Amino acid sequence: MNEGTRTRTQGPALTQIFEVSTLYGAATLAAALDAGQFGPAARAHRVLLVSNNAAVPETAAKLSGMTGWQRIAARFDAVVDWNDTIRPHHPSGWRPAEHDAPVLERLLRDAWKLGDGPVELVVESVHVNPAAALATVFAEANVHVYADGLMSYGPTRETLPAGTACRIQRLLHLDLVPGLRPLLLSEYDVPSELVPNEAFRAVLSEISAEAGTDARLDPAAEHAPTAVILGQYLAALGILTPAEEESLHERMLRGAAAAGHRAILFKPHPTAPVRYSRVLEKAAADAGVHLSVLDTPMLAETVFDRCAPELVVGCFSTAMLTASVYYGVPIARVGTELLLQRITPYQNSNRIPLTIVDALVPPLEGPEGRDTVGEVIAGRQEEVSERIAPLVRTVGYCMQPTIYARLREDAEAWLTRRLDDDTAGYFKKRRLTALQLPGGFSPGLVRQMPGTGAALRVARRVKRAAMNAKR
Numbered sequence: 441m442n443e444g445t446r447t448r449t450q451g452p453a454l455t456q457i458f459e460v461s462t463l464y465g466a467a468t469l470a471a472a473l474d475a476g477q478f479g480p481a482a483r484a485h486r487v488l489l490v491s492n493n494a495a496v497p498e499t500a501a502k503l504s505g506m507t508g509w510q511r512i513a514a515r516f517d518a519v520v521d522w523n524d525t526i527r528p529h530h531p532s533g534w535r536p537a538e539h540d541a542p543v544l545e546r547l548l549r550d551a552w553k554l555g556d557g558p559v560e561l562v563v564e565s566v567h568v569n570p571a572a573a574l575a576t577v578f579a580e581a582n583v584h585v586y587a588d589g590l591m592s593y594g595p596t597r598e599t600l601p602a603g604t605a606c607r608i609q610r611l612l613h614l615d616l617v618p619g620l621r622p623l624l625l626s627e628y629d630v631p632s633e634l635v636p637n638e639a640f641r642a643v644l645s646e647i648s649a650e651a652g653t654d655a656r657l658d659p660a661a662e663h664a665p666t667a668v669i670l671g672q673y674l675a676a677l678g679i680l681t682p683a684e685e686e687s688l689h690e691r692m693l694r695g696a697a698a699a700g701h702r703a704i705l706f707k708p709h710p711t712a713p714v715r716y717s718r719v720l721e722k723a724a725a726d727a728g729v730h731l732s733v734l735d736t737p738m739l740a741e742t743v744f745d746r747c748a749p750e751l752v753v754g755c756f757s758t759a760m761l762t763a764s765v766y767y768g769v770p771i772a773r774v775g776t777e778l779l780l781q782r783i784t785p786y787q788n789s790n791r792i793p794l795t796i797v798d799a800l801v802p803p804l805e806g807p808e809g810r811d812t813v814g815e816v817i818a819g820r821q822e823e824v825s826e827r828i829a830p831l832v833r834t835v836g837y838c839m840q841p842t843i844y845a846r847l848r849e850d851a852e853a854w855l856t857r858r859l860d861d862d863t864a865g866y867f868k869k870r871r872l873t874a875l876q877l878p879g880g881f882s883p884g885l886v887r888q889m890p891g892t893g894a895a896l897r898v899a900r901r902v903k904r905a906a907m908n909a910k911r
Contacts, residue, residue, distance in 0.1 A: 453557035454484040461491045465510045466590035471639040488516040490572045493530045507738040508647030535573045544577045586612040589758040594620040594792030595840040616761040619821035623836045648745035660732035665705035670754035674710035688775045690723045692753045695804035697727040706731045756797040772804035787839040794796040839897045
């Protein structure tokens with residue numbers, strides 16, 4: 441598919457390729473464009489490259505079918521489907537060999553009518569496909585990375601190829617946790633740049649305006665839900681079983697009902713099984729509340745705009761922070777303690793979003809939840825700077841100690857001062873032991889434990905790497 445969405449009288453020499461896989465990410469890019477962060481529109485030929493990264497793309501909802509998509513796409517000169525381009529390969533699995541890159545670049549330039557001028561890439565998750573594949577094909581292109589969620593506050597998953605890392609110009613990100621700076625790509629001294637709040641909020645309003653004509657939202661809006669529950673489909677990530685995730689949703693509903701909400705809207709993950717909704721319907725009947733289930737392919741933010749809820753409940757969804765920061769809606773969490781125990785491996789990229797939400801967002805259940813559930817994130821920058829930022833850096837170091845060896849001294853100091861019953865859940869004993877950090881088992885005790893020789897060897901290697909990094 442190569443469908444022009446804007447017309448122009450003269451083609452500029454520069455081409456900018458914007459890769460997206462979610463409407464939220466596309467909205468982030470639209471806000472950056474509107475704020476002038478990629479220069480004036482006449483400066484470049486802008487191509488929106490759409491990638492469907494679902495496990496089975498043929499059965500997943502397409503971005504072009506989501507409410508608000510056409511308004512986003514209208515900002516670009518052309519829209520190209522990456523799945524169609526590389527078919528039958530899957531976007532998450534295909535990366536060309538470097539020696540094939542020059543031929544593929546010529547083929548794509550011809551197929552997408554890019555000409556021979558310079559190319560800039562604007563990608564998400566630069567360390568994985570399809571962004572990594574694009575960086576390989578367009579080997580001389582400057583690269584701009586954008587982050588559309590909480591993962592930007594965590595570490596880079598793996599060391600990037602030198603040929604890619606040296607081309608990264610900046611990291612664009614939303615101010616989802618005011619006062620917190622991203623750890624992502626900081627090891628390469630990549631500067632981070634905020635997408636202005638007012639620009640992003642304006643794009644969300646633009647998308648919601650289009651939803652004003654979407655009758656699929658009317659039944660839910662008519663019941664004026666005061667609480668919204670966000671599903672995440674954690675079973676698909678292997679973190680919970682389907683039954684456990686159903687139980688998690690039930691806890692969210694019962695907690696909202698106990699807080700006095702009589703009309704509740706459930707926004708499931710787009711790929712969530714239908715049975716999740718059915719289980720919730722029974723729980724709602726038992727609790728005596730009205731439940732609306734919205735499985736329409738639209739942003740949760742559109743629901744916040746149209747329904748103006750008084751509470752948003754989730755586990756660690758990015759949309760929770762969007763509700764608080766951009767809509768001023770109180771948020772509450774459920775189930776983060778369990779997930780902190782379950783999530784594996786320790787370097788799982790979801791660990792940082794989970795840590796941030798657990799540390800910053802009040803729980804829905806229990807006395808603490810009843811006292812603090814009215815809070816929002818805005819205005820808590822001092823707490824973020826003093827409490828959350830050091831925690832995130834320490835967890836980030838434990839996730840990727842080799843890449844972030846420079847953070848070891850700070851991590852040791854934080855663990856010495858702050859590791860207690862309230863913070864122990866963010867760390868694993870064996871991880872601290874392997875890294876020879878405070879809170880781990882003592883070396884003498886470890887030697888007496890079966891099967892710990894490998895842990896000691898890893899600890900020694902990490903310690904040597906940290907010492908070399910200090911030299």
